[in-house]
Amino acid sequence: MTFGFAPSSAASINSSSESASRLGRMLEPSEWAAAGIPLLRSPREVVSGLHSRHRPTPSTAVVAVLDHEERLTASASFARRPIPADGWEFRNALLAHLRRVIPHDLRRRTPVRTAVLLYCRDGDERWTEEDGAWMWGLRDACTLHGLRCGAYITLTRGGWQVLGEGRGGRYPGSGSRPAPLGEVPSELGLLTPRTAGGAAEPLRRTAAR
Template identity: 60%
Template structure:
């Protein structure tokens, strides 16, 4: 691993508005396939798990950090920047969210955790220039955060696809519990749907909630327990004695 000084992520490159320069900050499928990106053992499970936690809509980006057993240790979702596709801007956005949900591993001799990116978009599953910019941004963000660059996955209306590998499958659908809940709400219940980004998460998940000094972004997956409610209204023993009389 080489070390050097990188400009602050909020700074834009001098040629950020040059279309030719932006084209240089993207990766073609052949470049991505030859970069030694580690293959996911079970991409279907990774896609289904991230979909269940974040419920991505159009133009949603999910960046997740996996341990050696492909368990999600941290993840965050956010909306794609509205500017023209630029790997530099995408790298900065990924770094911002990674730094909020998990500490860097730059002190390690070699990366032990892997970052993957799931991009929900319209259109066909085939590679686009926007995908190339996200690939460039993911690779650079991983280098600056001490992570191994992992799979880049697109989620289109019909299917998911691991670009550069040729593996894909049907788009994840709502779970049985979701469908039952929708049926109950349709039967006349006015209660809103519960947020599921914090439900049924694995024990080793590391999140921004574990670091009280860091802000918790809206799209970050967090865990926590409900705060016990106070008994307010007097001691229960007194009420029981009154009722006995």
């Protein structure tokens, strides 16, 4: 004789509740665009600089803090844990790394520094639920660290894309060879017209892997 147990209805409810909670901790592109995220003046230089410093591979996140002139103040990179995409988990990871590389600005009335997130992943440039969870996590981590929430950028084999803005380029991509700092790679000639120009000089480099 074989005895079995039917799945607990309470367990099913808990699972559904957890899924609903995770879905609530993500932002749609329209929500992100409506949040008043400041535009990067020189997204190409920011992306290229972070790519050269941290050499991200798929499932690597790079969080960077920029001053009011869009110069790099601090940055950290880390691998995404193999868990379901959850904005709360991403928020905690981002906040932990921000605390390691730069003091908070919670005593200021208004933020003077901006945090941006570059996430290297597989797939194409289209928004995913994982991107939505990273957006939610970045916004919440910035609030808790006294920073202005800045751009969320994906890095895929096709290039980079500033989500919610429609700006991007073909170089660098997740499979690109990082260029030495200070050099302008020849591949920049392949950039799409959507990218912006300008220069951003790094003030300090702090990387945590």
